[in-house]
Amino acid sequence: MGARGANGARVSRRDEVLDAAARILEDGGPEAVTMRRLADALGVRAPSLYKHVRGKPEILAALQERALRQIAEALAPAGDDLAAMARAYRAWARANPRLYELSSRRPLDRERLPPGVEEAAAAPILRAAGGDRDAARALWGLAHGLVDLENAGRFPADADLDAAWAYAIGALRTASARHA
Amino acid sequence: MGARGANGARVSRRDEVLDAAARILEDGGPEAVTMRRLADALGVRAPSLYKHVRGKPEILAALQERALRQIAEALAPAGDDLAAMARAYRAWARANPRLYELSSRRPLDRERLPPGVEEAAAAPILRAAGGDRDAARALWGLAHGLVDLENAGRFPADADLDAAWAYAIGALRTASARHA
């Protein structure tokens, strides 16, 4: 009963549910996350989950929140370097493809999301864009689009994506310099 | 049984199934497309669908194919005008959000997709990018990303997306001019 997480911190049953959900998500994709499989992974029956969690939507919303926090952390070190920011964005999304998909594709459950989380993930992008909202949205769209298409396997196997990224970032950097 | 479509052309039972699927998709989103509801819309029981279609994956693949053909058609008139191309891309995706989602997000079922369809949709983008593959991928990533985030409701309600698009396209245009 002294439930402890990997880092030794005390962990609620609810956190254990979310941890298991995150593992199943990364192993088998979004449709692998079923209440019955999740229960199974915890050695319990599906109805028991509802004592710790409202339902499946809440689980997905909680994972979205985790993803946003992790993204914010991963982007922060890039500072105001546009290229470093792009590299960090792509690296995180490639390392956590399912979680990235969950966090970026579905509408945020803004009711459920604690305030500030969304902004924290957006802030590094805005900063790398020199505080210009249009530039920030262009940068975000570009990074999201390239990563989403790459994760979906939509580019030819022999496509030189590093070159595409370099081209795109170069274009935005020039535009930003001219704007300043 | 002289089944005819909206344009008067003779239509196979299979096409009727796909038409109904497309309607359900656009009305209720991807998860509304169930074999039972689809059958219902056709006045038939679910098992009957399997006489006209292998299964649900084939239906989705067929809709993806339709989407790619429509996108190719929608983009063609833009010629080599980058801004016109971006406008056409965004307009189509906004007018057919569910179909766009279906066509862009999931891995293409390349086994099932007739050869040339994917290329036909990509060609106008490559052309607008002046034949430069890196520029084309940057343009595609940018357009897809902005549209995907917009359709997912990820921008603030008061965001000036026209301005973001203008900024992004301006950046790519300058880069393209310098490259030439």
Next chain:
DNA sequence: ACCTGAACACCGTTCAAGT
């Protein structure tokens, strides 16, 4: 506080059978 079995309204799909 935590877990259970039984049940409900759903899924996609198969199959033997009917016209």
Next chain:
DNA sequence: ACCTGAACACCGTTCAAGT
């Protein structure tokens, strides 16, 4: 050629009941 009911292995969720 086209459709059917019954069935199977799944879903998410509720609820009364047990410790």
